[in-house]
Amino acid sequence: MKKILTLFSFLESNKTVQKIFFILLLLTCVFAKVSPPVALLLGLVVANLSGHPFLPFNHIAIRYLLQFSVVGLGFGMNALNALAIGSTSFLFTISSIVATIGFGYLIGRWLSIEKKTSHLISCGTAICGGSAIAAIAPIIKSDEKQTSVALGVIFILNSIALFLFPSVGHWLSLTQQEFGLWCAIAIHDTSSVVGAANKFGHEALEVATTVKLARALWIIPVALLTTILFKNKSSKIKIPYFIGFFILAMLLNTYLPEIALFAPKIVVVAKVGLTITLFLIGSGLNFNVLRSVGFKPLLQGVLLWFFIAALALVSIMCFT
Template sequence: MFNLNKEFLTKPLLNTTITIQKMIFASIIVLCFFSIVSPPIALLLGILVAQFIGHPFLHLNNKAVQFLLKLSVVGLGFGMNASSALKAGKDGFLFTIFSIVLTFLLGYIVSKLLKTERKTSFLISGGTAICGGSAIAAISPAIKADEKQISVALGTIFILNSIALFIFPFIGQLMDLNASQFGLWCAIAIHDTSSVVGAASKFGAEALEVATTVKLARALWIIPISLVATLIFKNKDSKVKIPYFIGLFIVAMLANSYIPFVNDFSIYITTVAKIGLTITLFLIGGGLSPKVLSSVGIKPLLLGVTLWIFISVISLWVITSMY
């Protein structure tokens, strides 16, 4: 009888709490439609919600992030010029190859020194070298990574990715980087596309164009890296996930550059895309629950920090010296 009464008392309280969570969550998403909430603020709000209120739709978060991110990136393509983007891609091509190889090599060495788990280390290296969570999601089936290994790698990357969104614009201004330099640095040294775009947008349209183009060109390396991973981990049955949304981004960019009437609507499409990106960053922050943060562990985090600092410093030195 006591148990029934206890359930009778606690159930309405639980329902009320969930309702409040949903109301707060929905209210912040609505705020993301207005300029008052910038991408870094959206990410910070998401982190605060995750720590103190709780994500009411956590089971749907990953799918929502992936869908919104891809849609937003394609939308941003309508605001870019093909000629400028091609030049940015060519300028960053050799630099991209060099940084990817160097990151994986350093990741192997540091993981041996720290004695971190092999598959987790490879995922963290891939997320740092290519494009954060997207690379981890693509590589994990190729090496048959389990749920814990994927969670640790994603947690490590998202924590550092969140920090980068706040500190990169500050460092860029401190070092007086121009728009092109800052955009290239973001594309090379920030893990996830969402934070690359969020940080680069603080430096204007040129930085955003360079950052997005170089980052998406970098993301294509998911395909060869996944194929190499199947050989290293001897997994012949794996299927490589091809990032098809990059093709749609290129189509959008070409349409904006060479079809006159598309250009008339591009400003509206890119505005919606930026709102979508802001919401995406809020959802990413909302996914950084205490459980995710505590699951990372000191050694994987130390590996991620070492790789991130190394690639950030080296790329910044090369960019300021050569570009």
């Protein structure tokens, strides 16, 4: 342990070596197929033990990488399939989104959480985790700290869900379809949804993936509503350009076979972009920032997560 602390002390004092170490970890996230939660954890380790050597550029990199990731994920969606399968879960989807965002607002007020942070956590829980936060953050003009806290809360819970949900599903003897629908609604991020459903079974994986992709389309109306709610009186309401590119990417993937041939590669690159973003977010989130935020955002995330998981589970078991 002393050797590790000595190493990080050396890294913190030697800026050149610190930069090399930072870049090596960044490349590890890119080429070693590191999962988003692990990337965030690696970033937190860097932030709190060796320091971020490129901190002044962190905010710009995070903003553009998040937007790029949202657009790239659109190439993994088929509009026709999403509409066809998503129609069967339409009521579950819209009711859970409205209930989660509404309950999140009440919890945020109750806990006196900063409005933008609370809204990001609510949207990330209600729709599709990091992708939703990536879409909403520029609309409400959240700063790096607010976005970092929201993403951190969401991905910590995602990593727990990946292991918890399959066990609960087997314990409750859920069918493949029930479990696929449940995890698509109750788990935040697509990567964790796919991972949990894959552990449960092939049919669950198909249902979960399709429903989650259809659910992700609700980024658009929620983003539009957010634009109205958070707009400045002195400015005009406008849809952020990357939301338009997100829609365009989905339509291209659906109607142009030529695009569909290399669309999966774009999605892979987009997911790598999100992984890098999380590493950068974690590397800018040191203990001083965490202490200034407190435990309340995490508590909001946990309460919302239990709320949506319980609500979805009861609804699925009673009405399907």
